[in-house]
Amino acid sequence: MTCSTTLKPWIWQHAAWPRFTYEARALESLLGEARIQHDRVARKLKESGACAGALAQAFFVDEAIATAAIEGERLPADAVRSAVARRFGGQPAICGVDRRIDGLVEMLTDASLNVDRPLDHARLCRWQAALFPNGISGLQRIAVGRYRDHEEPMQIVSGRPGREVVHYQAPAYGDGGFLGGLNAEKYMKMTGVSKATATRDLTDMAAAGQLRVHGAGKAARYYVEVPGWTHGIA
Template sequence: MSTNLPLIWQAPTWPAMHYEPIPVTGELARAHRAQGVVEGKLAGLGFEQRLELAAEAWSQDAVATAAIEGERIDLISVRSSVGRRLGVGNKIGPAAPRSVEGLLDAMDDAVRERDAALTHERMYAWQAALFPTGYSGMSKIVVGAYRRHAEPMQIISGRVGRETIHYEAPPSERVPDEMDNFVAWFNAETEHDSLVKAALAHLWFESIHPFEDGNGRIGRVLIDLVLARDSGEVGRLIPISQRLLDNRDEYYAQLERAQHGELDVTEWVLWFVTQVRVASEQASVAIDTALAKAMFWTNHRDNVLTARQRKVVNLLLDAGPGGFEGGMSTKKYESIAGTSRATASRELIELEEMGLVCRVGAGRSTRYYLNIVGWGPADPVRAAQDGPAQGEDRS
């Protein structure tokens, strides 16, 4: 099987790749500004809140980087493992498989040991951690070392007999030399902005495709390493892998275009920097939500709530701006709190009187939302007119 697409490995070699600074400069400034906003907002949070945000972002990103490769891992077990590592949140949960623990080990090493040099052995350890049994699915693979098979390393999609070859990496015998060049470049001081370096490093590594399996996840760990060197632990809060998962088709398309084009990789760099900016903006929204929660409880610290009321309010807080779809009704409260209809109605009215929630609508169409600016329905008049969701008990 062969492809007519040109291979970037024919010459010149990767250190000659370049990008045009002018198209990238404006987006770089916006991305760094978004990163700076994240750092600034974090200053308004306590240490424990920062850890909780970092734990959730790390958990979501671990699930996302696996999902990009088509692997589904359990978010609850990841959260409990991350909680134990950071000493925060719910640390009691189902044990994560060894391969998942290995992924978290690699991601953690990139952040905690961000000042350590990148070496072949360090990447060997990351890749071996992903495949603790030495198998990828049903296939025995080389772990803790670069690939050595004689057949070409091809990136293929489609069913058997109808495959599409997206890219062919350099042959295995060239991998050690290619990776020597890559490691030397990665560790050297360069003129590249950190986000540009992350983009180039990821593209270069994925193009070498040095391992039999795990290249995508290791390539995204390298992004974590570059960003951690730039912003430290704050980098955990910026969900790059989640953003790439959300745009997986475009992510693959951009990599493919860069690998089959000339050595001008401006389009890839610009696209990657934009993803960092958007991921930073998403992190900023998450921090806003955490700040709103903290301020909410500070404002209502003197209110005495029943255990049921506190449970419902916490669920609404966890749901974030907009809360539950259709708002909180007496029926929902009754179900969540495990209480009678009369008690649910009375306790919701008490929450309104204490100022924790605000009411929209009247009679059977009454719905309650947290009393936080911007957290209610976008159109309260429409919400009142619409009444209960389809199929919901109107009482």
């Protein structure tokens, strides 16, 4: 697929990836204003007697529609409202059940209401499976409930056929990991960091259990550590 794309590097090509930093002082005034506005809304909500549950449902309806619109899909508002109503109040379907919309609503509510739960592999796989309940994206059959196993890089694409726009492209990823394993040289090309930083980052990720290492020295190769993945090595 040939698609137009942005000239900006992907996030994993950023020199600081994955150790981003932020200026706390630059955010203090914005966070302070956000707290003030939050208190104003909470006070007006209490004074008006409006139902917090109804507002929460309206929020998730808007969020689901906006999320789908990112990839160029226009969800029918009535179907989304029906899915949200069932999720929060157990109400019967207003206009039929759409498993894709139900899955999107389930994913959004889980992400929003269960922020204290760990974002682990199992949870990510459940989210992805909920978004594609039939195992199909467009006209293509895809792997669901697990990480991709094809060589082509994952892309987030929108737009009409022939005029697609790539919003994001993941690193080349196949056979359950980087083809031939990930080493310092590949990491340097992906991220633009120095050799010393690449070696340190890979060592740190291996120590944290995110990668498994095979070999040593210049022959060391790193693979994504996911239960059940052998990467074709012993």
